Amino acid sequence: MVGIVTLTCIGAVLFATFNAYRNLRNNIAKAKKTGLPYVLGPFVPIGYGYLIIAEILGPLLRKIPIINQWEWLYLIDRQVSWSAPRVAENKYGDTYLIVTPSLIYLKTSSAELGSQVTSRKTDFLKPVERYKIVNLFGKSILTQEGQEWKRHKKIVGPSFSEKSNRMVFEESLRQTEGMVGLWASQQKELEGKGGGLKVEDTAVDAATLSLHVICAAGFGVPQLWPNEGEEKLMGNGVQGFSELDAKGMHTLTFKEGLNQLLKKLMWFVIFPQSFLKISPFKTHQSAYEAFSECFAYFHELLEVKKKQMYLGESDKSSMDLLGPMIKANEVSTTKSQQAPTLTTAEILGNCFIFLFAGHETTANNIHYSILEMALNPKIQRHLQEDIDGILGKDKPISEWSYLEDMPRLYNSMVGATMSESLRLIPAILNIPKVASGDQIVTIDGRQFSIPADTFVHLNVVGTNRNPRYWGEDPEVFRPERWLPKSGNGVVKENGNGVVKEKVVADGLEKASFESSNSGTLVAPTKGSYISFSEGARACPGRRFAQVESTAVLSKLFYDYSVELDVSNFASEEQLAKLDSRGKREVYEKARRRAENVIGRSEQIITLQMRAGDYVPVVFRRRGEERFLGLYT
Numbered sequence: 001m002v003g004i005v006t007l008t009c010i011g012a013v014l015f016a017t018f019n020a021y022r023n024l025r026n027n028i029a030k031a032k033k034t035g036l037p038y039v040l041g042p043f044v045p046i047g048y049g050y051l052i053i054a055e056i057l058g059p060l061l062r063k064i065p066i067i068n069q070w071e072w073l074y075l076i077d078r079q080v081s082w083s084a085p086r087v088a089e090n091k092y093g094d095t096y097l098i099v100t101p102s103l104i105y106l107k108t109s110s111a112e113l114g115s116q117v118t119s120r121k122t123d124f125l126k127p128v129e130r131y132k133i134v135n136l137f138g139k140s141i142l143t144q145e146g147q148e149w150k151r152h153k154k155i156v157g158p159s160f161s162e163k164s165n166r167m168v169f170e171e172s173l174r175q176t177e178g179m180v181g182l183w184a185s186q187q188k189e190l191e192g193k194g195g196g197l198k199v200e201d202t203a204v205d206a207a208t209l210s211l212h213v214i215c216a217a218g219f220g221v222p223q224l225w226p227n228e229g230e231e232k233l234m235g236n237g238v239q240g241f242s243e244l245d246a247k248g249m250h251t252l253t254f255k256e257g258l259n260q261l262l263k264k265l266m267w268f269v270i271f272p273q274s275f276l277k278i279s280p281f282k283t284h285q286s287a288y289e290a291f292s293e294c295f296a297y298f299h300e301l302l303e304v305k306k307k308q309m310y311l312g313e314s315d316k317s318s319m320d321l322l323g324p325m326i327k328a329n330e331v332s333t334t335k336s337q338q339a340p341t342l343t344t345a346e347i348l349g350n351c352f353i354f355l356f357a358g359h360e361t362t363a364n365n366i367h368y369s370i371l372e373m374a375l376n377p378k379i380q381r382h383l384q385e386d387i388d389g390i391l392g393k394d395k396p397i398s399e400w401s402y403l404e405d406m407p408r409l410y411n412s413m414v415g416a417t418m419s420e421s422l423r424l425i426p427a428i429l430n431i432p433k434v435a436s437g438d439q440i441v442t443i444d445g446r447q448f449s450i451p452a453d454t455f456v457h458l459n460v461v462g463t464n465r466n467p468r469y470w471g472e473d474p475e476v477f478r479p480e481r482w483l484p485k486s487g488n489g490v491v492k493e494n495g496n497g498v499v500k501e502k503v504v505a506d507g508l509e510k511a512s513f514e515s516s517n518s519g520t521l522v523a524p525t526k527g528s529y530i531s532f533s534e535g536a537r538a539c540p541g542r543r544f545a546q547v548e549s550t551a552v553l554s555k556l557f558y559d560y561s562v563e564l565d566v567s568n569f570a571s572e573e574q575l576a577k578l579d580s581r582g583k584r585e586v587y588e589k590a591r592r593r594a595e596n597v598i599g600r601s602e603q604i605i606t607l608q609m610r611a612g613d614y615v616p617v618v619f620r621r622r623g624e625e626r627f628l629g630l631y632t
């Protein structure tokens, strides 16, 4: 008996090995035909199984002599585009393949190829089966392809309107005041004595702020900071959603539920919900609790909103992201054949996707932009000069105008700063696509045939830092490159390496902030700035995020300057004895540490600082800076 089992096992292994060998040979033949450079390997970290194997096996194999020379080992590091930007591209060129027995993988940092991939939406599909995990509440625009995606897009797309952008602007300003109010309440004694507002980890507060903005502008349920009273809601709160304590049968507040679910989402990747529900581990139980609380809240929210619509309050500003979906749901329940419809589960699915796709991404952009300002005092001063020039002195946020001020702020150093920050530190490292059949593409005037089912990764960092499009200093944080007429270092190409004239403003900026009379930001070469992706599947929340970041950064830097906290490198007494040069040396130490910490960032869902990493900063009232004046 044992003999038969052993023989069967050996037979199965031999068969699998032979099959793998045969497939590899086939794939090598296809790869050779493309004419693109390729590297061989047993697998690529696509899919959770391979990802886990790569995470465990990669570091082990990299320690073994001779084996550690294998290029493949470095290419499969899922952080490689961030941790070693453009190293592979410098060796193989902007486009290369990894060939394995199970698939051909293509990675590209070419704007020309990227544009073809994103614009040929039926030739290169989104591998939506890999996004299934976020179908926790129902299918959504993110997790659908083809006709189904079109149906979602038709309904969800109009949610991102100018009306909702205006709400985002106003809410972001209010929330920035709320966040600063929290910092001030935590350290009253420091401010006013020139001590400033010390913030240990800006990422945490930026995440809360961003969640508050989506809750209010997206779902009409404004939120409070812990130090604020309910009077701050000015009657706009929604019972059961806006309070600081859980009400009724709920064990978590709406905000706690969302926060907890977004933080613990990875558990739903690893285990089925049914297991998390009965798991003896606390962290699993709280992940499940967050899910079921959110499920209940989303249902209740729909009811509240439907009631508002029924009562003729559909124009209430809070209807924006949800309104079009609820209307489509009403159509679906009345079985009208005319308009596209959405089921209740699909509305919940899309609500969750807005939170999932829009919350951490925007928060990270705000967080890293603030840190870049602390690292680059001269740029910070330029930013503040622009803000002052646009807003004048002492303008309360109630007088900031979305139509007048927003476009001017966006098209100034403010928009330039967040765009530059997102160019160098994008939220997502790779944008995945799959070739739906053999596809002919053109790169530098040559045609290549990409085999069917090739898995494509558009390398966001590799593209955004490609010297071909970004001039001689693509690694340098230089927001001025986005401003027109500044020797901006954005190279316009026609795809054959021929430099064309510089062009300003892509369609989006023009359409979005059209009342601008202050010029527009430089539009990079098509396909060379892909932090929001491009084409039909580009981020629909782009303007939402841009408006939010613009408002937050403008308000913060209108009132405050940010400096790195140097208390780990010199005490107050030591600082008092130092001359300018000595103080600058201390600041440089803090800068080196901060750059190190930022460099260690990693992509879990989005690119963010590692758990336990943070860069403490101090916000000081304008005119009370300690270190910025040392950099003239």
Ligand code: HEM
Pocket: 126, 141, 142, 143, 214, 353, 354, 355, 357, 358, 359, 361, 362, 365, 422, 426, 427, 428, 431, 432, 530, 531, 532, 533, 536, 537, 538, 539, 540, 541, 542, 544, 545
């Ligand atoms: C700085 C902030 C943001 C960045 C960098 C960003 C980036 C992206 C990228 C790269 C994609 C394409 C992903 C892919 O193809 O795999 C995407 C898709 C998406 N984003 Fe954003 N996003 C941001 C903010 C937002 C916001 C605020 C929302 C909503 C409120 C949002 C909603 C979505 C949705 C629904 C999709 C899926 C679109 C589709 O598949 O058709 N994003 N985003």
